[in-house]
Amino acid sequence: MRPPERWPLHPAPAATESLSSWLRRTASSYGMYSHQLLEHALGHRELSDAELDLDPPRHLLDELAIRTGLDQHRVQAMTMAGWVPWLFDSLTPAPDxxxxxxxxxxxxxxxxxxxxxxxxxxxxxxxxxxxxxxxxxxxxxxxxxxxxxxxxxxxxxxxxxxxxxxxxxxxxxxxxxxTPADDQxxxxxxxxxxxxxxxxxxxxxxxxxxxxxxxxxxxxxxxxxxxxxxxxxxxxxxxxxxxxxxxxxxxxxxxxxxxxxxxxxxxxxxxxxxxxxxxxxxxxxxxxxxxxxxxxxxxxxxHPEPKAPITDGTPPRSLTGADVQKQPTLDELWNQVTTILDTCIAAAKTDPVIAKHLFDFARYGCRSEESARGLRGTFAELQIPLDFLSQTKEMDPLPDVE
Ligand SMILES: [Zn+2]
Structure with missing residues (x-):
């Protein structure tokens, strides 16, 4: 089958531009409205601006990426769905x-x-x-x-x-x-x-x-x-x-x-x-x-960075026993963190809700599919069931904006 034709005119989307806006600008370069471009060029029914910008059909986004040569993630980032899980946990409402x-x-x-x-x-x-x-x-x-x-x-x-x-x-x-222009x-x-x-x-x-x-x-x-x-x-x-x-x-x-x-x-x-x-x-x-x-x-x-002490030029005195007691040492803080983490991991093995919270927390740092795969591997090693993943949207890479 012949691949779909690349459109000759397709203005580059601006940083964080919405899909409806970009489609309207693309259509106007052919003297068309965006619903005409959707119907005539893609054989797709008319979609409202709200539908286009929220969660349009994935095959439409794939088609637009092919027609314009844009990266798929770049097209997805023009919709709210492209911002799951960074801005939204999911676009499917749940009681919690x-x-x-x-x-x-x-x-x-x-x-x-x-x-x-x-x-x-x-x-x-x-x-x-x-x-x-x-x-x-x-x-x-x-x-x-x-x-x-x-x-x-x-x-x-x-x-x-x-x-x-x-x-x-x-x-x-x-x-x-x-509001009037001078009413700012x-x-x-x-x-x-x-x-x-x-x-x-x-x-x-x-x-x-x-x-x-x-x-x-x-x-x-x-x-x-x-x-x-x-x-x-x-x-x-x-x-x-x-x-x-x-x-x-x-x-x-x-x-x-x-x-x-x-x-x-x-x-x-x-x-x-x-x-x-x-x-x-x-x-x-x-x-x-x-x-x-x-x-x-x-x-x-x-909280702001701690203020640097104002000194009169004399070197700082060594910490006394009382000073040391005021602030926990890094080792003590680390022990607290690992104790809390151990408790969370133990609970996550039996409670899928805690497992999901722990997974969501840990994946904030995952910016690629590879690191997300690594996280899933770590959960498997820790014997935390990943059943909740099958009920939630698969993770996409971070939307790509200029
Ligand atoms: Zn401005």
């Missing part, structure tokens, strides 16, 4: 999706302080109603729409340092911004810093935090955890109530974005989502400048 995504880490509050909700059909960052959101300056230079503008993951454009805004229409033909609220530096980190996670696969860099998968979950902590019902805060109030005072928005009853972040109006993102940015800034003491087990990721 919220708990797995939002409750494994903790920042402001001690672990287990928050109530675990089980919202129906919940997926992190995704709402049922698609919101059109973009950077005015980016869209003035061309009708390229980024996949991540659809998600309430960032509130600003790191390239232009301006807020993302909601609009109606199709940028290629007609666009109506919902000030962009706090803390929000710029937060969005810059999220952008780094999206484009490089990791984020530089004060003490170390973390995998993008950890960053997205850390941010979502913080948003949950900042909107948790007031009665759950206990002794941290005043601290959380200080965060809201610092960012200048009403406590808990004035929520009267709990709702997942994803279903809130964009105005409230922006307030929560600004509060998360303020909390991170306050943790890093040591003006907020927090109780979460993952908060150390945001």
């Amino acid at each position: 999706t919220y708990e797995t995504y939002v409750h494994q880490l903790s920042v402001l509050l001690p672990p287990a302080r928050r109530q675990i909700y089980t919202p129906r059909k919940w997926q992190p960052w995704l709402a049922e109603i698609r919101v059109l959101r973009g950077c005015r300056e980016c869209l003035e230079s061309g009708p390229t729409i980024l996949l991540f503008w659809q998600l309430p993951l960032m509130a600003s454009c790191p390239a232009h340092r301006r807020r993302l805004e909601t609009y109606e229409g199709h940028p290629a033909d007609y666009i109506k911004w919902e 609220r000030e962009l706090p530096e803390s929000l710029i810093a937060l969005d810059r980190r999220t952008w780094q996670a999206i484009t490089t696969g990791s984020v530089d935090l004060p003490r170390r860099s973390v995998h993008a998968g950890v960053w997205f979950r850390l941010l979502r955890t913080l948003l949950d902590e900042l909107s948790t019902p007031q009665g759950r805060y206990g002794r941290q109530l005043e601290d959380v109030r200080r965060v809201w005072d610092h960012c200048g928005h009403p406590f808990r974005a004035d929520l009267h009853s709990w709702q997942p972040f994803e279903t809130l109006h964009w105005a409230r989502q922006q307030q929560l993102l600004e509060a998360a940015a303020a909390a991170m800034e306050m943790i890093e400048d040591r003006s907020l003491i927090v109780r979460g087990t993952s908060a150390h990721l945001l």
